Amino acid sequence: MSIYDTLNAEQQKAVFRTEGPVLILAGAGSGKTRVITHRIAYLIDELGVNPWNILAITFTNKAAGEMRERVDKLVGFGAESVWVSTFHSMCVRILRRHIDLLGYQNSFAIYDTDDQKSLMKEVMKSLNIDPKMLKERTILSAISNAKNELSSPLHYREEHQNDYTEKQIADAYDEYQRRLYKNNALDFDDLLMKTVELLTSHDEVRENYQNRFRYIMVDEYQDTNTAQFEIIRLLSGKYRNLCVVGDDDQSIYKFRGANINNILDFEKVFPDAMTVRLEQNYRSTQNVLDAANAVIKNNVNRKSKSLWTDHGAGEKIRFRQFDTAYEEARFIAEDIEDQVSRNSRLNYSDFAVLYRTNAQARVLEERFVLASIPYNIVGGTNFYARREIKDLLAYLKTIDNGVDDIAVERIINVPRRGIGQTTIARLQEYALQNGLSLFGAMERAGTIQSMGRTSVKIKPFVDLISSLKTYAQAAKPSDVLKRIIADTGYVEELKDSDEEDAEDRISNIDELISKVTDYEESVIEGVPTLSGFLEEVALVADIDQVEGGEKVLLMTLHSAKGLEFPYVYLAGLEDGVFPGEMTIQSGDEEEMAEERRLAYVGITRAKDVLTITCAKSRMLRGETRYNPVSRFVREIPAELMDSAPAKKSWHFDDDDTPFADYDGGADSYRGYGSSGSYGGSAKGASSYYGDGGRGRKGNEGYENTRGYGSVAYMDRQNNYDRSRGSYGGGSGPSAGSTGSGRRLKATYVKPHTAEEKKPFIARANDSHARTSSLGGSGRMGGLAKGADIVGAAPDYGPGDRVMHVKFGEGTVKAVEQAPRDYKVTVDFDEFGTKVMYAGFAKLEKL
């Protein structure tokens, strides 16, 4: 028996047809990764193809790694020579070798979104474009679209002569590109476009790669854009052994240029293509698939297919509607806890919570912390987007690529060197006049007339960078980083500062050092370089950063593409959230279709149990919104669900009574109550801050979350700290007018019936009782902060035992009055001595 016998007939067809163009339409969970890996194995083992001649393109680095691993298991040897990578990584690899042919230096930098914004600001300033008339985001997104469609500045200008705005964008595109070139930098879209340019304009390079890549496979083909299509068209131009795998129903990246016609028109572009349909699903239950099919069939213009499984019907889809997002989050957290404690075979990593927007993670995170459930938030605030990390990376970039002005500008006065805007402007002017980079101008600062005394301040920076550059020539990247930290005194300055989150920033820096070290260890061929590390950083996707472990994963629907979980919660299924307000308002059919595909992706992530939740009201950008149940939920036949949403949608009445014409609430609540796992306490306007995770205060759950999610929170806390005086404003615990939760409470909402009210009362009493001691540990709600921080002295003093949500138990060593709060020194049993502000630490006296 061979490894191919385990494949079904259609899968085998896709594996064995190795020559010529092949389109595999692979429904969700139909085993497409198996097909690709077996195809690679077949090429190597059965056809004797040199692994070196195979290219497989995946959507994320994580997927690339997993694919390589799986191929490795299937073939005897040689898997490591197969080129498995993402489009962007592959392009970087090609460009590092050949971009000098296009006039760039091979050590080019890769600009992320922030870098792009900084550069665009300068472009707009130099072109006198009024940021009020034309937003930098608008221009950047126009440029991005142009690049994804392979439209050069020149071409763009020719095509866009219609009005003043278009001409301005054309000017900006031109100047932006000029400056990227001057900084020896490429943005993300350039990586693709410059590769096309290279392969088109240099026959010898193109032929070289065409000869090498005799067999090309592309995963997630439905999300490729025009530039990516062109790259694979060029690369496969000689042998035409191109196999693309995708699902038009899962095309969800139009906003970043994905061209769904790449998959819809594949057979037109390659008339000799063989098409294989994989419709048998190996992942989910029939109920889940029926729901997914029912939703997606509302889209027109798709390659019709219908998923089926022999797994059986499975559990019905659970639907729960709540009054607020807080209760929704609480249900999800407690439900997961409940499932895990009832079934010993279940692990936290069997669960995922998916949502439309990253902002929804916040409330969920709060509940997970309170319930001590280990979790990981994918994305949101990217580790590499953190201030201290960006600062240090800018140092590395400056050392690595001396002409990157954006990097130099970032660090020129970090740590403070007394170099301000005026000086920088003078340097820039001098650089412009003399055709120098910013750093080049700084090197000559002594000779610049207008500089005067300030040139004294510039010299130490120039010396620092020069000596680091010399050092970097022979040192490991990690040593360079350590040297930067030492020479700039970056960490020392953080330690001395009274910044709230200095500690977290320092631990982030430690994390960065270990990431550099990891990188050095991961380099198999050649030597680890700064460019190599910076490149890895630039191309890392949110999902790539997720470590394993027994944790619930919280992420956007977009991030969840390609993943599967036994238990999936789809949260916030409300019109206005998902589909989003903008999609609904736009009235654009195709936009709605893309949202629907996203819903399809979400539903099909579930293997066994799918739970859909929504809230009648939620805070969106500071205001309470009342949203009806998502149309996507209403597209699921009632018989597939354990409780159905109201048939008639309800709305916010003119007389300010929410839910006035809501007629189906009882149905959904009955279902909810009968599930038994939550005891029907969905009601309860005032209960959402109280409950302290059922008395479990272990720090395990929290400690496991030291990922970006929790750190990101620290940022928000600080922002709060800076925001005009609601912190420590002295208005007293009960005032708390800034608290979002509190505001919600005030406008809220009568329970619908006496019957529904009962469990709420019982629960509410319970939670009120706890609020006094534990309510303050809510990490996020404005209410918790507003109410707790007020300048009353803490109820503990030196010698008292206290509990901290993150560090566990400890003994108070000192309490001292600081300007706006009390500074408390605590010796924690497990984490040692920490100094913290009482208002933020939320210590609980034991």
Next chain:
DNA sequence: GTGCCTGCTCACGGG
């Protein structure tokens, strides 16, 4: 040059 305050604007998804 720096730090703080205020008012304004914007709002999805991500390599």
Next chain:
DNA sequence: GAGCAGGCAC
């Protein structure tokens, strides 16, 4: 809610 630019005082 949150980030940012601009204004102001030191």
